[in-house]
Amino acid sequence: xxxxxxxxxxxxxxxxxxxxxxxxxxxxxxxxxxxxxxxxxxxxxxxxxxxxxxxxxxxxxxxxxxxxxxxxxxxxxxxxxxxxxxxxxxxxxxxxxxxxxxxxxxxxxxxxxxxxxxxxxxxxxxxxxxxxxxxxxxxxxxxxxxxxxxxxxxxxxxxxxxxxxxxxxxxxxxxxxxxxxxxxxxxxxxxxxxxxxxxxxxxxxxxxxxxxxxxxxxxxxxxxxxxxxxxxxxxxxxxxxxxxxxxxxxxxxxxxxxxxxxxxxxxxxxxxxxxxxxxxxxxxxxxxxxxxxxxxxxxxxxxxxxxxxxxxxxxxxxxxxxxxxxxxxxxxxxxxxxxxxxxxxxxxxxxxxxxxxxxxxxxxxxxxxxxxxxxxxxxxxxxxxxx
Amino acid sequence: xxxxxxxxxxxxxxxxxxxxxxxxxxxxxxxxxxxxxxxxxxxxxxxxxxxxxxxxxxxxxxxxxxxxxxxxxxxxxxxxxxxxxxxxxxxxxxxxxxxxxxxxxxxxxxxxxxxxxxxxxxxxxxxxxxxxxxxxxxxxxxxxxxxxxxxxxxxxxxxxxxxxxxxxxxxxxxxxxxxxxxxxxxxxxxxxxxxxxxxxxxxxxxxxxxxxxxxxxxxxxxxxxxxxxxxxxxxxxxxxxxxxxxxxxxxxxxxxxxxxxxxxxxxxxxxxxxxxxxxxxxxxxxxxxxxxxxxxxxxxxxxxxxx
Numbered sequence: 001x002x003x004x005x006x007x008x009x010x011x012x013x014x015x016x017x018x019x020x021x022x023x024x025x026x027x028x029x030x031x032x033x034x035x036x037x038x039x040x041x042x043x044x045x046x047x048x049x050x051x052x053x054x055x056x057x058x059x060x061x062x063x064x065x066x067x068x069x070x071x072x073x074x075x076x077x078x079x080x081x082x083x084x085x086x087x088x089x090x091x092x093x094x095x096x097x098x099x100x101x102x103x104x105x106x107x108x109x110x111x112x113x114x115x116x117x118x119x120x121x122x123x124x125x126x127x128x129x130x131x132x133x134x135x136x137x138x139x140x141x142x143x144x145x146x147x148x149x150x151x152x153x154x155x156x157x158x159x160x161x162x163x164x165x166x167x168x169x170x171x172x173x174x175x176x177x178x179x180x181x182x183x184x185x186x187x188x189x190x191x192x193x194x195x196x197x198x199x200x201x202x203x204x205x206x207x208x209x210x211x212x213x214x215x216x217x218x219x220x221x222x223x224x225x226x227x228x229x230x231x232x233x234x235x236x237x238x239x240x241x242x243x244x245x246x247x248x249x250x251x252x253x254x255x256x257x258x259x260x261x262x263x264x265x266x267x268x269x270x271x272x273x274x275x276x277x278x279x280x281x282x283x284x285x286x287x288x289x290x291x292x293x294x295x296x297x298x299x300x301x302x303x304x305x306x307x308x309x310x311x312x313x314x315x316x317x318x319x320x321x322x323x324x325x326x327x328x329x330x331x332x333x334x335x336x337x338x339x340x341x342x343x344x345x346x347x348x349x350x351x352x353x354x355x356x357x358x359x360x361x362x363x364x365x366x367x368x369x370x371x372x373x374x375x376x377x378x379x380x381x382x383x384x385x386x387x
Numbered sequence: 388x389x390x391x392x393x394x395x396x397x398x399x400x401x402x403x404x405x406x407x408x409x410x411x412x413x414x415x416x417x418x419x420x421x422x423x424x425x426x427x428x429x430x431x432x433x434x435x436x437x438x439x440x441x442x443x444x445x446x447x448x449x450x451x452x453x454x455x456x457x458x459x460x461x462x463x464x465x466x467x468x469x470x471x472x473x474x475x476x477x478x479x480x481x482x483x484x485x486x487x488x489x490x491x492x493x494x495x496x497x498x499x500x501x502x503x504x505x506x507x508x509x510x511x512x513x514x515x516x517x518x519x520x521x522x523x524x525x526x527x528x529x530x531x532x533x534x535x536x537x538x539x540x541x542x543x544x545x546x547x548x549x550x551x552x553x554x555x556x557x558x559x560x561x562x563x564x565x566x567x568x569x570x571x572x573x574x575x576x577x578x579x580x581x582x583x584x585x586x587x588x589x590x591x592x593x594x595x596x597x598x599x600x601x602x603x604x605x606x607x608x609x610x611x612x613x614x615x616x617x618x619x620x621x622x623x624x625x626x627x628x629x630x631x632x633x634x635x636x637x638x639x640x641x642x643x644x645x646x647x648x649x650x651x652x653x654x655x656x657x658x659x660x661x662x663x664x665x666x667x668x669x670x671x672x673x674x675x676x677x678x679x680x681x682x683x684x685x686x687x688x689x690x691x692x693x694x
Contacts, residue, residue, distance in 0.1 A: 011599065066593055086596040091599045099590035103612040112608075116599035158598070 011117070016077025016137050017042050018166050018198060023072030025058050025222075032058040033069070034222035040166075045192050045214035047201045051245070052067060055222040056202045060168050063200065064093045076165050082300065087116070092159035093168040097175070098151045100143035100248065106130070106154050107139040111157070113162040130154075130159035130189060149180045156188070160195060169201045171206065185212055206246050210234065218242050236366055240282050240288045240374035246275030248382070250336040252289045253313075256282070256367075263362065269332035271310045274364065287367045288375060295364040296338040298326050298350065299357045310361040312336065314350050326350065327382060328358055337382050353383045388626055413518050440541025441443060442667035449660040462668040470651050476674070477647040481629035482637075485576075486567035490616070491569070495616075497610075499577075500584035514577050523573065526638045529567050533557045533639065537673035559641035567635035567664065577625035584610070619688055623681060648673050 015125060018040040025033040033055040040046045048056040061067040063074060065086035073082045081089050092113065100109050110129050114122035130136045133153035143151055168187070189212050192199045203209050209216045210230040217227040226238045228380045237243035240251060254268030263274040268289045275289060277361060287341070302309060312328035322329055323339045324347075330336060338358060340348070350356065445457040467474070499510045517525060531540050536555055543549040543557070555561040592611065595605030611618075633649025641644065650668045655662030 066597070080644055085601070086593070087445050087599045091597075093594070095590045097588060097590055099588060099594040101591060101594070101609055101613075102617070110601075113596075113598035116604065162598070215547060 002154050002338075005129055007162060012079055012081065012090065013086060014076035014079035014081065015042070015165055016079075018200070019071045019073075019075040020059070021064075021075070022154075023059070023062060023069045023074060025055070025067060026070045031222050033062070036072070036222070036224060038217060038224060038227065039120070040198055042122040042165075042198055043196050044214045045189070045201065045212060046198045047209035047220055049203055049206055049209040049216055050219035051204055052055050052355050054221045056204075057170055059218070059219070060093070060200065063166065065089050067092075076370060081361050090165040091168060092162050092164040092166075093170060094152075094155045094159050094172045096170045096172065098143075098155040098172075100151055100154055102143055104142075105139065106135065106141055106143065106146070109143065110158045110161050115160065116333075117162070125161050126157075128158040131307060132160065132194070133157045136282040145280040149184065150185060153178065153187075156191065156268075160197075161193065163195070164197065166198045166200060167200060171203055172201075173203075175384070181208070188212065189200045189269060201329055210246070217248070220245075222358055234292075236279055237290070237368060240290070240368045240371035240378075242370060242377045243288075243290045244374050244381070246338060248293050249290045249378055250293060250338075251330075252334060252379045253286070253370060253372060253375055254289050255286050256284050264367065266367070269330070269334065274362040275365045275367040276363055279365065281369055282367060283383055286370040288370050289365065289367055291365045293325070295359045296336065296358050298328070298338050298340055298348070299359055300354075302357045303359050307363075308362045309356055309357050310336075311355065314352050314354045314356055316352060317350055326356075328356060330358075335379055335382050394654050396458075418540060438667050439671060441663055444664040444667075444670050446661050446664065454661075454664065459664070466668040466672050470648065473646055473648045474673070476628045476636075476645065477649070477673070478676075478680075480565050480568060480647060481626050481632075483565045484572060484629045485622050485626045486572050487565070487569040487615075488576040489622060492573060492580055492621065493618075494579035496577050496584055499581050500587075501589070505518045511581075512553055514574050517574065521635060523638075524590060526567055526571065526634055529563070529570065530558065530638060533563045533566065547650065558639065559645075561640065561645050563639040564636050564645050564647075567639045568629045571632075572625040572629050575628075576621040579620035579624065580614055580617040583614040583620075587613045615688065619685065627677055627681065631673060 013252070018037050020036055023033055023036045024031065034056075034061065050056045050061060055212045058067060062069050065081070065084060068083060073080055076090060077083060081091075096100075100106075100110065104112065107123075107126055107130070110121045111126035114125045119125060127136065127139070130139055133156055134150040135150065135153050135157060138146060138150060143154070146154065152175075155172065156169075172188075173184050176184060185208060188199075188201075201209070210233075213230060213327060215227065216230050216233050218233065219224045220241050226233060233242065233246050237246060237249070240249075243249040243251060252271075252273075254273070256264050256265045256266045257272075258265045259277065260274070262277050264277050264280055265281070266273050266275060266287055266289055273289055275287070278284070280287065299309075302311075310330055313332045314326060315329045316325075316327040318325045319342075321342075323341050326338045326340065327335050328338065336358060398599075440456070442462055443456040443458050444462075445459040447453045447455065462677070495510075495514075498513075501509055503510050510554075510596075531537055535558060537558075540549060540557055549555060549557075552562055557563050557566075584600070587610070591604060592610055595609040596602075600608060631649050633647060633653050636645055636647045636650050637653075648669060652666045655669065656668035659665075
């Protein structure tokens with residue numbers, strides 16, 4: 001859709017990838033974003049994932065122009081947007097609390113952007129955008145008369161109607177209940193595919209990031225820990241923080257003792273384990289060993305095999321329906337979790353206190369740099385969930 | 388509650404019966420209302436009816452100060468013809484004071500809501516602080532400030548502006564009366580505007596910028612409309628008491644040419660023998676005039692949030 005009519009003063013036409021070059025945002029007492037560089041290809045669905053306070057919202061606000069970076073540059077295509085005002089940027093935001101104009105009708109809310117840009121057919125553009133989010137029938141209402149989910153759709157329409165180069169979504173689904181959130185995730189993905197714009201989605205919900213985005217960047221303490229497609233992020237985390245934040249992980253602190261062909265041999269709290277060399281971020285010295293819970297099997301007797309097993313005591317059994325989660329305390333005191341799909345005709349009937357063996361295919365193991373904090377956090381998350 | 392439900396569902400089919408009210412304690416709300424209703428009856432409704440009755444009294448031609456009960460509408464004719472200039476001044480001065488109070492209050496309220504940071508509390512105290520001194524005393528203080536030898540006159544004289552003032556002075560002119568009214572009712576303008584701006588979500592204002600509106604356009608199309616409930620409340624709280632005020636005109640105005648309706652009511656009531664019915668008729672006329680203006684104003688600019 002081409003922009004017809006006159007353009008507002010100062011508005012910068014820019015097309016292409018979004019690029020952040022060494023962007024830093026420092027406040028008086030802390031650095032919210034620390035020397036961040038990334039490229040978001042045009043038309044992709046990009047998720048910035050991280051815990052609260054990790055700098056993801058600050059990054060988003062700098063792209064929108066609502067905050068200015070302390071250092072670094074923000075570009076769309078070859079146009080440098082650093083220092084320009086929000087209304088000069090081909091970027092629109094879907095705010096966390098929707099931020100609809102309370103004194104305007106839904107229709108006028110959506111037509112606000114096109115009108116400011118001097119579009120002659122602002123009203124019909126607004127109707128099209130409302131149709132895209134299936135809200136045409138409520139166009140005459142005021143925001144206060146709409147439910148949270150409906151307001152959310154209007155907020156998306158109000159931003160999309162401008163066909164920005166980059167659409168920013170700041171935890172847009174945070175206020176919705178679980179069912180509605182799932183529905184909106186699918187909807188947003190559909191809209192993004194339909195309009196083909198660059199979407200940047202900020203969230204702390206890893207499941208949301210994984211289901212929607214082409215590329216996920218995990219942020220922690222103002223930096224990007226790891227970036228890649230969701231499958232890769234889950235399968236092969238590069239840091240203990242990511243292993244912990246994207247899905248669950250069983251982690252153990254250890255050190256590498258040798259090498260056997262394609263495998264590194266490591267001693268983890270008294271057990272000898274094998275890590276595929278290409279799946280380890282470190283080659284020698286201290287290592288954090290990890291394996292995903294669903295890759296771990298629970299056996300009553302020690303299985304014949306390569307020795308990728310560890311003995312433990314069942315701490316808790318929770319039946320989830322499609323699977324059963326076991327929390328198992330290892331002799332070192334670490335708690336691991338294991339998911340077993342409920343495929344067997346006769347359930348294992350394990351109870352807390354039973355002795356079991358945990359076993360896994362060494363090809364699924366991964367090694368990341370040592371990070372005692374993350375290991376402890378992983379532990380706390382499991383024990384907290386189990387109790 | 389049930390009355391509201393019935394109004395809302397007017398003409399609803401009988402199948403949609405409202406849930407049955409729990410009986411027994413249904414008298415409680417009325418009991419709680421009773422003290423307020425009694426208070427209003429004794430101290431508002433009854434005196435108002437009494438005032439209306441007095442406004443229609445006639446006096447004995449030969450005995451000034453003695454009245455008999457009557458329905459004498461001529462009192463209203465006299466009130467509105469003899470004192471038409473005073474009505475005009477009341478509306479004009481109150482209107483000017485409301486305008487100037489708005490011009491002064493909006494930036495102040497805006498700064499308090501969005502820019503003050505840690506100074507917000509101190510600014511709030513400064514706005515409210517004048518209430519700790521008597522209204523009369525503060526107005527008398529303004530006599531000194533606006534006096535011929537006072538600081539304002541001195542500054543204007545040195546800027547060669549004093550000659551633009553009526554009679555070449557400030558005190559005892561309409562300028563002083565409007566200045567006094569503006570000053571005295573400023574907090575009633577600041578506080579409601581501040582409250583409505585403070586309640587506004589700053590993200591909504593940011594959204595204006597995000598949607599291609601520059602600073603001024605965002606103010607005109609987002610911030611100002613969002614604060615309209617406060618603006619309307621503030622203008623009403625300023626205009627209504629200012630239109631009925633007589634202290635400012637008494638203390639800061641001149642003996643002729645700046646008197647307002649309030650001054651006439653006061654003098655008819657206290658100083659003119661036999662002035663009671665006229666004073667009552669003036670009071671009732673002023674009340675009706677203000678009510679009519681407020682009604683039209685709220686209908687024109689009012690929002691559902693206000694009422």
